[in-house]
Amino acid sequence: MTAPTLRSRLLRVLLLFLFLWLVGSPVARAHGGDPETMALAGALAWGFLAFGLVVIVAVGWVLFSGQPPTPGSNRAAAFAGQSGFAGYIAKMRMFSRNARLYMIHVVGMDVIYGTWMVLFNLYLLAVGFDVAFVGLRILLAAAASAIFALPAGIISDRIGRKLSFVLGDGLGAVMSLIAISTSDPTIILVTGFVGGVFGSLHGVAEPAFMAENSEDFERVHLFSVAGGARTAAAIIGSALAGLVPLLFAGADGGNLVGLYRTVAYLGIGGWFASLIPAVLLQQSATDRAKAPGLRQLFSAIKHPDRILRLTAPEVLLALGAGFALPLMNVFFSEGLGSSEVEIGATFAAGQAFLVVGAFLAPLLAARLGKVTAVAATRLIAIPFILLIAFSGDVGGALGSVFTVAGLAHIARLTFSNMASPVQAAFAMEILDPQERGTQVGLQLALAAALSGLAGYAGAQMMAAGNFALPFLLMAVIYLAGILLFWRFFGGKEDSLALSPVTEPQSAD
Numbered sequence: 001m002t003a004p005t006l007r008s009r010l011l012r013v014l015l016l017f018l019f020l021w022l023v024g025s026p027v028a029r030a031h032g033g034d035p036e037t038m039a040l041a042g043a044l045a046w047g048f049l050a051f052g053l054v055v056i057v058a059v060g061w062v063l064f065s066g067q068p069p070t071p072g073s074n075r076a077a078a079f080a081g082q083s084g085f086a087g088y089i090a091k092m093r094m095f096s097r098n099a100r101l102y103m104i105h106v107v108g109m110d111v112i113y114g115t116w117m118v119l120f121n122l123y124l125l126a127v128g129f130d131v132a133f134v135g136l137r138i139l140l141a142a143a144a145s146a147i148f149a150l151p152a153g154i155i156s157d158r159i160g161r162k163l164s165f166v167l168g169d170g171l172g173a174v175m176s177l178i179a180i181s182t183s184d185p186t187i188i189l190v191t192g193f194v195g196g197v198f199g200s201l202h203g204v205a206e207p208a209f210m211a212e213n214s215e216d217f218e219r220v221h222l223f224s225v226a227g228g229a230r231t232a233a234a235i236i237g238s239a240l241a242g243l244v245p246l247l248f249a250g251a252d253g254g255n256l257v258g259l260y261r262t263v264a265y266l267g268i269g270g271w272f273a274s275l276i277p278a279v280l281l282q283q284s285a286t287d288r289a290k291a292p293g294l295r296q297l298f299s300a301i302k303h304p305d306r307i308l309r310l311t312a313p314e315v316l317l318a319l320g321a322g323f324a325l326p327l328m329n330v331f332f333s334e335g336l337g338s339s340e341v342e343i344g345a346t347f348a349a350g351q352a353f354l355v356v357g358a359f360l361a362p363l364l365a366a367r368l369g370k371v372t373a374v375a376a377t378r379l380i381a382i383p384f385i386l387l388i389a390f391s392g393d394v395g396g397a398l399g400s401v402f403t404v405a406g407l408a409h410i411a412r413l414t415f416s417n418m419a420s421p422v423q424a425a426f427a428m429e430i431l432d433p434q435e436r437g438t439q440v441g442l443q444l445a446l447a448a449a450l451s452g453l454a455g456y457a458g459a460q461m462m463a464a465g466n467f468a469l470p471f472l473l474m475a476v477i478y479l480a481g482i483l484l485f486w487r488f489f490g491g492k493e494d495s496l497a498l499s500p501v502t503e504p505q506s507a508d
Helices: 003-030 035-064 075-080 084-092 097-126 131-159 161-180 185-212 219-247 253-273 275-280 304-322 325-335 340-368 370-389 391-398 401-417 420-429 433-463 469-489
Strands: none
Touching: 035 084, 035 097, 035 219, 035 340, 084 219, 097 131, 097 161, 097 219, 097 253, 097 275, 097 325, 097 340, 131 161, 131 185, 131 325, 131 433, 161 185, 161 253, 161 275, 185 420, 185 433, 219 253, 219 340, 219 420, 253 275, 304 325, 304 433, 304 469, 325 340, 325 401, 325 433, 340 370, 340 401, 340 420, 370 391, 370 401, 370 420, 370 469, 391 401, 420 433, 433 469
């Protein structure tokens, strides 16, 4: 590496940490709740709300200012001939009609993800439940996903990805609407379980659908742009979740519950609206292909070793994440005493960096290779997981626990998730089409079961006042998953490809 290149990279790192400091400092100063500093956190949340809107508008303009490719056009050669920023934009304009509609769908759907991530556990605490109850709901939802994941894969293969989207998302939205509208513990637990069933149907269908509506040469690009757009939508949801309680600061407990519900209703409204582009999707012939029944499911698999090797590391990662990530808002609220606007601004900041990471992922994969990019970015996240665990000690020494925890959360979220679209694309590329739903279903079943148990255990730890141990367990298990992924696929990416890039047929 030459000296100018080294200096350039060091400068970029310094600028990154400067921006992180600027993001974290106002939020940290807002901790404590006095009007002046809370206004700073509110301004930060408004800024991220605007950022999310700008990203979505920009992506929409790029996608819909050009014409979809015509059947038989030489997209593979045209795609390969594009480079640099202008080439990145040109590649986005080559996406198929289905791909464009799908991205509208996920943008509408993921506003509620950002809102729910900030507020729903806080809503449960506000209506009188304890952290242990939050963990029980996480466990039941995960159990439903685990039980239904493999049947969901079969259903998705048989009825098509499009109908799976509509059923999974539409009925999942109904369950969320019921859950946020009640304080009855039985209904809340039942909707969590039933919502997990429908969530698994969507979760199995999504990566298989995107794989079947893209070609090898465009898949990483498509997965990454969709990931960036949906994360931008989640930024909007997180910012709104923090801003609405701030705008009505001083509300008593009953009014606070009403505010939580209002924000959730806005997000769920976007979720229902996202079903419109989903209905307009056109199923490809591959998407309509009939799959084997349950008894013949595993006997029809051509690459059982690949399915197991793809599944095992992701299941370990899910197990580790389960101890802490479903309870991240509880950690900030109960462990650090943070307000809704602080949590919303911090979560939005993390998602903002993840948007940038998602759009950069194709460039990183092109330079390092998919396997190396996935392993490297996830490995970088581990020190930040440990920093969250020890944020009390480190933050106390530096004078601000919230700054340390908030910045560590932002960095962890960015590095651990930025290569997820690359990993998903790699998994779809080394499996036959009829295996994809099965692999995703198997992974979802095992991951949901173990992460649900971990979430319940993590809730018990936090209920007992131990907020560090869940993150320590997450870091150790994360490392094991990354090493296993590298052991299985490091240096073997080219040899695992099922076929070279060929001239595509129209997905429409």
